Amino acid sequence: MKAKVGKSANILLRLLIMGLSFWFVYDQLIHHRNLDEVMHQFRTLLINSVHQNLMWLLLILLPVNLALEAFKWKVLIDKLEPVSFNRAFTAVLSGISVSMMMPNRVGDYLGRVFILQKESHIKGILVTLIGSLSQLLTTVIAGCIALTFSFSMFFEFEFSNYKNFSFGLLALVFSLLIFALILYFNVGLLKVVTAGIFPRRKQKLLRYIDVFSLYTRSELLKVLLLSVSRFIVFSMQYYLLLLITGFDIGYFEAMMLISLTYLFMAVIPTIAITELGVRGSVAIYIFGLYFANTTFWNESGATAVFTASSVLWLLNLVVPSLFGIIFVYRLRFFRKEDLDG
Secondary structure (H helix, E strand, C coil), X not given: CHHHHHHHHHHHHHHHHHHHHHXXXXXXXXXXXXXXXXXXXXXXXXXXXXXXXXXXXXXXXXXXXXXXXXXXXXXXXXXXXXXXXHHHHHHHHHHHHHHCCCECCCHHHHHHHCCCCCCCHHHHHHHHHHHHHHHHHHHHXXXXXXXXXXXXXXXXXXXXXXXXXXXXXXXXXXXXXXXXXXXXXXXXXXXXXXXXXXXXXXXXXXXXXXXXXXXXXXXXXXXXXXXXXXXXXXXXXXXHHHHHCCCCCCHHHHHHHHHHHHHHHHCCCCEHHHHHHHHHXXXXXXXXXXXXXXXXXXXXXXXXXXHHXXXXXXXXXXXXXXXXXXXXHHCCCCCHHHHHC
16 A cells, blocks of 8 residues: 555655646746847847857757766765666756755755665755765865956955055865865865764754765876866866857956856856856946956946856756656655665
8 A cells, every 4th residue: 555655655756746847947038028128138148159060069068067067966976875877867866856946056966865665765855965075175265366367357456555465365265175075075074073963862862963074085086076076067068159249259267257156156056047147247247347348248248248158057957947847747756665664
């Protein structure tokens, strides 16, 4: 009887999530006025662009970005339950699909871990969290480095004051980054800290938080390097879109501004489906502040930046989410052992 209930509940939840995910994406694609304007502008800019050939490279980088994330998750989840690369790839797509309607991509964890056949879903979420922390750490490192080198361009200082301030800022930023890296490579300490905070539930919690001590530093380094690779890939996508939309900017200057944009985006709470306006607004603010009082920044420049940011959101989130909806039907929310236990 429990097995039948579990099977029925799985089917109902799958259909509910698939329906909601599809409705969220469809509603935004069809009724989002900004998106209509963006796509019209992008088509116009693409037709007149001298960089049309870059579109092929941009499209090639789309599966590369997803593959790197899938491989990173596979490296982590294999410690709990071995999964094939194809299964990890579909888990990433499912996660993107579910995350479209949840704050700060929370659904990304749920969409992935429910592909596990035997291992605890809670452990799977904690393991996935390690991968997210490595990606966040990469974003913060890149953003802070960009901030230290661009701070004088955003704010005016007398040379003597700037020299002292920049040295202090640089020392503070790198001290914080070193501290963050030490914490990351000693993620097993979370097990000790959690047990100390909840001493009465220590034994029960240890069943789950023990996953933090599963990984060696070399394995954590591998995960971090995969996160860095992903950051380089989707930053390159952003840069290519800037060129395609007619915003002619040098690579290193673009990487600095893109890194700052991602840093600000990392601390702004959003639902993925609403990120179109947020991403564009943050990007325009960063680029506008940097190019303020220059002839380089005008209405067409702001349009190009907003369009590039929005098309990147469409390619890296909306398109994969449409494929992910298909794989949501494979998720198992209730298993026999869950019902028995």
